[in-house]
Amino acid sequence: MFKRSRRAALLAALAAGSLALTACGGGDDGSSGSAKELKLWHYEGPDSAMGVAWNQAIKEFEASHPGVKVKFEEKGFEQIQKTAPMVLNSKDAPDIMEYNKGNSTAGLLSKQGLLTDLTPQVTKRGWDKLLGPTIQTTAKYDAKGVMGGDKWFGIPNYAEYLQVYYNKDMFEKNNLKVPTTFDEFVTALDTFAKKGITPLSNAGAEYMAQQYLYQLALTKADQTWVNNFERYTGKVDFHDAAWTYGATTFADWVKKGYIAKNSVSIKAEDAGTTFISGKFPMMFSGSWWYGRFQKEIKNFEWDTFLWPDTNLTLGSSGNLWVVPQGSKNKDLAYDFIDITMKKGIQNTLGNNGGVPVAADEAGVTDAKSKELIKNFTTLTGKNALAYYPDWPVAGFYDTFVTQTQKLINGSVTPDKVLTDLQKAYDSGLPK
Numbered sequence: 001m002f003k004r005s006r007r008a009a010l011l012a013a014l015a016a017g018s019l020a021l022t023a024c025g026g027g028d029d030g031s032s033g034s035a036k037e038l039k040l041w042h043y044e045g046p047d048s049a050m051g052v053a054w055n056q057a058i059k060e061f062e063a064s065h066p067g068v069k070v071k072f073e074e075k076g077f078e079q080i081q082k083t084a085p086m087v088l089n090s091k092d093a094p095d096i097m098e099y100n101k102g103n104s105t106a107g108l109l110s111k112q113g114l115l116t117d118l119t120p121q122v123t124k125r126g127w128d129k130l131l132g133p134t135i136q137t138t139a140k141y142d143a144k145g146v147m148g149g150d151k152w153f154g155i156p157n158y159a160e161y162l163q164v165y166y167n168k169d170m171f172e173k174n175n176l177k178v179p180t181t182f183d184e185f186v187t188a189l190d191t192f193a194k195k196g197i198t199p200l201s202n203a204g205a206e207y208m209a210q211q212y213l214y215q216l217a218l219t220k221a222d223q224t225w226v227n228n229f230e231r232y233t234g235k236v237d238f239h240d241a242a243w244t245y246g247a248t249t250f251a252d253w254v255k256k257g258y259i260a261k262n263s264v265s266i267k268a269e270d271a272g273t274t275f276i277s278g279k280f281p282m283m284f285s286g287s288w289w290y291g292r293f294q295k296e297i298k299n300f301e302w303d304t305f306l307w308p309d310t311n312l313t314l315g316s317s318g319n320l321w322v323v324p325q326g327s328k329n330k331d332l333a334y335d336f337i338d339i340t341m342k343k344g345i346q347n348t349l350g351n352n353g354g355v356p357v358a359a360d361e362a363g364v365t366d367a368k369s370k371e372l373i374k375n376f377t378t379l380t381g382k383n384a385l386a387y388y389p390d391w392p393v394a395g396f397y398d399t400f401v402t403q404t405q406k407l408i409n410g411s412v413t414p415d416k417v418l419t420d421l422q423k424a425y426d427s428g429l430p431k
Helices: 007-015 049-064 077-088 103-111 119-125 133-137 168-173 182-194 207-218 223-231 241-255 261-265 268-276 287-296 330-340 343-351 367-381 396-409 414-428
Strands: 037-042 069-074 096-099 158-167 282-286 302-305 315-317 320-322
Touching (some): 037 049, 037 330, 049 069, 049 158, 049 287, 049 343, 077 096, 077 103, 096 103, 103 320, 119 330, 133 315, 158 168, 158 367, 207 241, 207 268, 207 282, 207 396, 241 414, 268 282, 282 287, 287 367, 302 367, 320 330, 343 367
Parallel strands (some): 037 069, 037 096
Antiparallel strands (some): 158 282, 158 315
8 A cells, every 4th residue: 555645745845846736735626635645547558658658647746746655556448437437426436537438438427426527627727728629529528418518527638549450461461552442441351351361350349349330330421420429419310321331331241251250259458469469460449559569569560541431430539537526635636637738748648659639749759659640630630530339328338239249140130230229329318
C-alpha cells in the first residue's frame, strides 16, 4: 500500500512554489483535502501508448505532489464495462478512472448521477481550448445522457480510429499491393482465402466482429445516418440499405473464409496476439494497438492503410478520464487529468504510437507515429469519424456481440439479426 502526507505538507509545498499545477485541496465539490493517495483505475497495457504516457504522468504527479502517492489498479475493459455502475455506487469507487465514451456508457453513468460534472474545471483549466469540436462531442452529455450535450463528464487526452493493419511480408509473398479501392481489398481477401489463409483476424466474443459489420455498413452511409443512429436525430431503420449491406456482407465473408468461423469465441487480445505472431495477413482494429505492435512485432514488416472507398470509419476521442461522484479526492483527480493534457505527456503519447489531442507537432519525432497521426488528421479533416456501433443504448454492446456471433455461426439469417438489433435499439432509446 502507498502512503501519503498530510494536507499541511502539500500546502506547504505549494507555498514554496514546487507545484506548478492548480492547487489541490480547494476543490469546488467538497473533496477531501487530507488525501494521502489517489486511487486510479485504467485498462491500458503497460506497453501501449496510453500505458507508457500515463505511467509517466503518475511519476510527474507524485513529484509535484510531495507525499501523495498514486494507488494504480489495472482493470480489464470488459470488467469495467460490466461492473462500473455497481462499483461507482459503492465505497470501493476509485478517485479517477478510464471509462468508455458514448451514450450507453459514460452517458448512462452521468444520467444516473454517478459521475462528477467537470464543466467548472474544464473552463478553469482551459481543457476546452485543447479539444476540437469532434473530440468534445463524446465528453459532453445532456440530462438524458446523450453525447454532445452541455455538460462535461469526461476528458479524453488522446483520440482513436480504426484502420487495417497488414503484414507486408505476406502481401509481398503473394504479389499483393496495398488496396486503394474496395474491389482491390476484396481481391486481396480472396487471394489469401483461396490459398487456405484466413485473411482477417477477428474476435467474435468481444468488440472486433461488430466493428467489421459496422464498417461495412458505413461504406453505404453518410453523416446524417450516423447522427440518426448515435444521437437520435432521426429515424433508424436496421433494414435500410446500409445495415442490410453490412450484415449480409459480413455473413458472406464468413462463408467465403475471409473471417474464420472459429473466431466466434475468440477475444480481442487473442486476435491481436495472433496477428503479432504472423498468422494473419490483416486485422481491422483500433489505433490503440499501434504502440504495442511497434514494440512486439519482431519477425515481419507491418504497416497500415485506411479502409478504402469509404467516407466514414469508426473513431472518436479516446476513452475518458472520469471522476466518480463518490471520489474522496476530486482535486487530486483534476490535477492528474491536467498533467495528462500537458505537452510532455502528449508528446510521449505521440511517440509511442498514440494519437494525442494536444501534442507539440515538433515534439513527435517517431516516423511511424507521425504516419498514424497524419491518417487521423486526414479523417478528421473530412469529418469521417463515425463513433462505434455499441454506443447508442445501454446493453447494446452485449447485444451486438451476441448477434455477430450468430452470423459467424450461421445460426440465423442477417435479416433476423437486424430485426433483433432493431428491437434492442428501440427499447433502449431514452424516454
